[in-house]
Amino acid sequence: MRLTLFYVATVFSALLVHMPYGADARRDGRHNKWKSSHVSDDCVLLSAVSTVIVHSGNMTVHRRVPAVAQLEPVSGDALGLYTVRDMICHNIGPGEGGAEYVRWTCTTANMPEEFTLGATEVKCEGYESADDLFILRGSCAVRYDICLTAVGRRRYSKHKFDVHLFAELLARNLLLAVGKLLIAICGGLILLAVRRQRAERIARMNLDAYSAVDDQWLGCVDELPLQGGAKGSAGTFSVDV
Template sequence: MHLVSFLYPALLAASGADALRSDKVKLSNIQSLTLRKGLQTSARRVDPIPQLKCVGGSARGLYEPEVMRCKNSGSDYDENSIQWTCTASLPEEFKLGSTDVICEGYDYPEDPYILKGSCGVEYRLILTDRGREKYGKGGGWSGDDDDRPDGPRTTGEKIAGVLFWMLFGGVVLWMIYSALRNRAQGPDG
């Protein structure tokens, strides 16, 4: 009996110490994340990803922030749908567009528990007016495709746009041609 009473607290202490070292963290309990350029996420079920990855925007490839900090801003409709507010120190020519925090679910993709250190951010980097002046991108007649709130146009959208304008131009030219031809023939016909 004395052996059991001695082993029971020792087993509890050992299991408690193991829980403290656990790499399983509830996503809704994370208050903030600090992500760094050039570092990879932790990985258990899937391959590691870069902690910071620029996925678009008019300034993509022109600058990369060294550090980005994302704060838990609460949840949408349940505690697993966390909204994050991300900030980075950027030169005045750039601003952050949309940001998406991506974390590896511990046991399955939508697990409310994640692997500690597995979060990364996919972000869009946008040129400010000052950046457009300096780098000469965007603005102009066609606008800057990457500054659209819904992201850059797909190849299909671009082709459809070109076909529309070609058809429109053809109709206008046909109307002008018809008007000039009718005018040249005069009222007699």
């Protein structure tokens, strides 16, 4: 009897020692629920990722969604002037949404003095869904803004290519060219029609002139001199013997 009670007490004590309490119990319970369905080696808890290293030109690992570029500039006044080759982002702790939300700080080495990083955003593919606390290993990508420093603004302000201004000027010149082409085509058609009418009028005038000459010649047939010095009318003649 005493031995049985001893075994029961030992087991009960072990359970009390290993049993989580309070918030730890709730957090572990939530994570255990996720762990029960995430048993693959390529699955990792996002908050457990300490560092993300990405490289320009490389693509992410993907499972549910298509692969994307690991490192991509999206905005900034230096967009198109410089491209970051490598970037490292460190996990600096939980965000405002709780322990499962991660805040990142990203840096890059050997950046020219004309440029600086703006806002950065780290995105990873959720393992089972977009809201999954676990992510696919190797699926993280960074989107960043690239900006000009004071040195860069002095250097590139005179040579900066404004895409929107170029597009506006191109559209304006294109419309002007199209307008001139239409005017030229319409003018050519009008000129052709005028010349055609003029040619037809001249042809009619020439035809009327030829008709008048023919009528005048036919009217003079009665007065034509006949051979032998005789005169007569059309169809009859007399000859002196």
